[in-house]
Amino acid sequence: MSDILLEIKDLKVHFPIRKESFLGGVTKYVKAVDGVSFYIERGETLGLVGESGSGKTTIGRAILRAIEPTEGQVRFNIDGQMLDLAKYTEKEMRSLRRHLQLIFQDPYSSLNPRMTVRDIIAEPLVAQRLVQGDEVDERVRVAAAHCKLNVEYLRRFPHAFSGGQRQRIGIARALVSRPQFIVCDESVSALDVSIQAEILNLLMDLQAEFGFTYLFIAHDLSVVAHISRRVAVMYLGQLVEMAPTKELFYAPKHPYTEALMSAIPETDPDLEMNPVQLEGEIPSPINPPPGCHFHPRCLYAQDKCKTEIPQWQEVSTGHFVACHFADTLTLKGVNMPDRVASKD
Amino acid sequence: MAITTNESIFEDNLLNVRDLKISFKTDEGIIKAVDGIDFSVKRGQTLGIVGESGSGKSVSTWSIMQLLPKNSIIHKDSSIQFRRKDGEIVEITQLKPNSRGLRQIRGGEVALIFQEPMSSFSPVYTVGNQIVEAILEHRKVSKEEAQEIAVDMLSRVGISNPRQRFKQYPFELSGGMRQRAMIAVALSMSPSLLIADEPTTSLDVTIQAQILKLMEQLQDELGMSIIFITHNLGVIAQVAEEIEVMYLGKILERGTTKEIIQNPLHPYTQALLKAIPQLDHLGERLKAISGDIPSPLARPTGCPFHTRCEKVMPGICDVEMPNLTQISETHKVFCFLHEEKDV
Numbered sequence: 001m002s003d004i005l006l007e008i009k010d011l012k013v014h015f016p017i018r019k020e021s022f023l024g025g026v027t028k029y030v031k032a033v034d035g036v037s038f039y040i041e042r043g044e045t046l047g048l049v050g051e052s053g054s055g056k057t058t059i060g061r062a063i064l065r066a067i068e069p070t071e072g073q074v075r076f077n078i079d080g081q082m083l084d085l086a087k088y089t090e091k092e093m094r095s096l097r098r099h100l101q102l103i104f105q106d107p108y109s110s111l112n113p114r115m116t117v118r119d120i121i122a123e124p125l126v127a128q129r130l131v132q133g134d135e136v137d138e139r140v141r142v143a144a145a146h147c148k149l150n151v152e153y154l155r156r157f158p159h160a161f162s163g164g165q166r167q168r169i170g171i172a173r174a175l176v177s178r179p180q181f182i183v184c185d186e187s188v189s190a191l192d193v194s195i196q197a198e199i200l201n202l203l204m205d206l207q208a209e210f211g212f213t214y215l216f217i218a219h220d221l222s223v224v225a226h227i228s229r230r231v232a233v234m235y236l237g238q239l240v241e242m243a244p245t246k247e248l249f250y251a252p253k254h255p256y257t258e259a260l261m262s263a264i265p266e267t268d269p270d271l272e273m274n275p276v277q278l279e280g281e282i283p284s285p286i287n288p289p290p291g292c293h294f295h296p297r298c299l300y301a302q303d304k305c306k307t308e309i310p311q312w313q314e315v316s317t318g319h320f321v322a323c324h325f326a327d328t329l330t331l332k333g334v335n336m337p338d339r340v341a342s343k344d
Numbered sequence: 345m346a347i348t349t350n351e352s353i354f355e356d357n358l359l360n361v362r363d364l365k366i367s368f369k370t371d372e373g374i375i376k377a378v379d380g381i382d383f384s385v386k387r388g389q390t391l392g393i394v395g396e397s398g399s400g401k402s403v404s405t406w407s408i409m410q411l412l413p414k415n416s417i418i419h420k421d422s423s424i425q426f427r428r429k430d431g432e433i434v435e436i437t438q439l440k441p442n443s444r445g446l447r448q449i450r451g452g453e454v455a456l457i458f459q460e461p462m463s464s465f466s467p468v469y470t471v472g473n474q475i476v477e478a479i480l481e482h483r484k485v486s487k488e489e490a491q492e493i494a495v496d497m498l499s500r501v502g503i504s505n506p507r508q509r510f511k512q513y514p515f516e517l518s519g520g521m522r523q524r525a526m527i528a529v530a531l532s533m534s535p536s537l538l539i540a541d542e543p544t545t546s547l548d549v550t551i552q553a554q555i556l557k558l559m560e561q562l563q564d565e566l567g568m569s570i571i572f573i574t575h576n577l578g579v580i581a582q583v584a585e586e587i588e589v590m591y592l593g594k595i596l597e598r599g600t601t602k603e604i605i606q607n608p609l610h611p612y613t614q615a616l617l618k619a620i621p622q623l624d625h626l627g628e629r630l631k632a633i634s635g636d637i638p639s640p641l642a643r644p645t646g647c648p649f650h651t652r653c654e655k656v657m658p659g660i661c662d663v664e665m666p667n668l669t670q671i672s673e674t675h676k677v678f679c680f681l682h683e684e685k686d687v
Binding site: 051052162163164196197200201219221223225246249260264265266268269273278280 | 520557575602623631632636
């Protein structure tokens, strides 16, 4: 267990909403995250995918305590001890924040336009009083160099930079406090493909050099597949499947994963796309359907699915799935190219 | 307004764009957004336009409806010829922005769907109200008939309970549903040309797949042409018959989808294809394109891509824009690597 950096257990994040009625206010809850458990090993990347509204971002923020978890544990390995971050007060959390960082989606709104690039990158060091004086500048220069930012840029303001350069500033800010764990929340989604490739390469290089651990949240499945060792699939606040990347893409075990995989556009014009058509819309997380949350849209749903909640079970080493029929269904993944089949 | 002299270049084309140049007057100077491009769209065909931000892909197509901001200038030699439903060929650049002719074409014959499904509807009217208004503007039907058409269209785009949705306000619909409602508005006038500007970019893959399928079905039924603008090469490979690759206001390569995806000739097209993460190359390093897209205020001389091109030939590429090289009847490329050797 020693190489596990982060483990979350039965994490719940519920947001109260008040429904006014003439009999008085009735409090209901949006169950954004509703009982999620997973672990991340040191130095690996776990991808997290799911449709909008499935709770991906909320999980990332709850781990960083930017949103307060309602229930459950967020255990983080510091010097061999698993500490439950969910139990820490805001003040106690401050000393731990340098170990956990976040890279945002929008490189335009996540940088303060009135601060110089140097001050933006230095902020985690200053806010947490990690180092003083000249050492701040030294650390900023090193972080900027790792992100291939010119030292001359440090005196300028963010408006002078392109999207790709701004995202590199955001990454430099995340790594200046030498964190162990970084949440990348749609960090490359707003970028053009050529710039996106460069940022993905940078993230992978930094991981190889410093042993960073990433939770990589994105809705673009090919990007997630590219960078992640394992991938978890969310639906309506819960995990439905988690497996090593290739296994999840080529041999999914949950009908929802199958539907997602079938919807990835094929770049090869010779291959006809045949997406599984999901019925209807993602239901409201205020009143999730009983039984398996996915049953109203599932092609394979049986009576059992409408009433019984499926167990989160390990079907083969490292492959978890929550479906009553995981053992009996034969599902289709992404078309496996011959080369890959022969390589494995 | 009809132009008869160039009738022969039309054949089965619905749209013919020649030497289109569009600039914007800004405080920092004049920005050339589109720099002399030619393209045409055949009837019933889907043309895909691929390019990164600032390539001019939206500006060049929005000009077909004269929907550009006030500080834009379309060069006087530019020509946009459109064949109307009654067979008349009109020169769109010569129509006045508020003229009757242009208003009939806008929405009625050329429809536009774009990326932001939230901002494309007015928040203060019901969805049905807005569809009916558009139908009444362009088709000679009574209000009751228009309502029937609207409900029918909503159900055709896959919206369940269309009669109930008809009475709802845009904020009551989810993103995917609003996008489909917008397609319903666009298609209820049965346009002959649909401009789809990144119509699925902000949507989840599952909804994206549904909408692409729907557009394909409706195209088969109604026989309309589509210009599909996107930066996602996976999406375009699935929907387009021909692809045009744009960079900094110029077309660099054009060909059938197979030619562009399987045999890309321009270094930019090749680089774009290599930059996409592929499922069969998991974990390998991606080939990024070095450098950033140049600012439109400081356009490079010569070939616009030479500042980032791996195969740049100094003294050639940075001096002149390469000429068109015809590789096959359909495949065209602008690159010195493929021009005759005596250059």
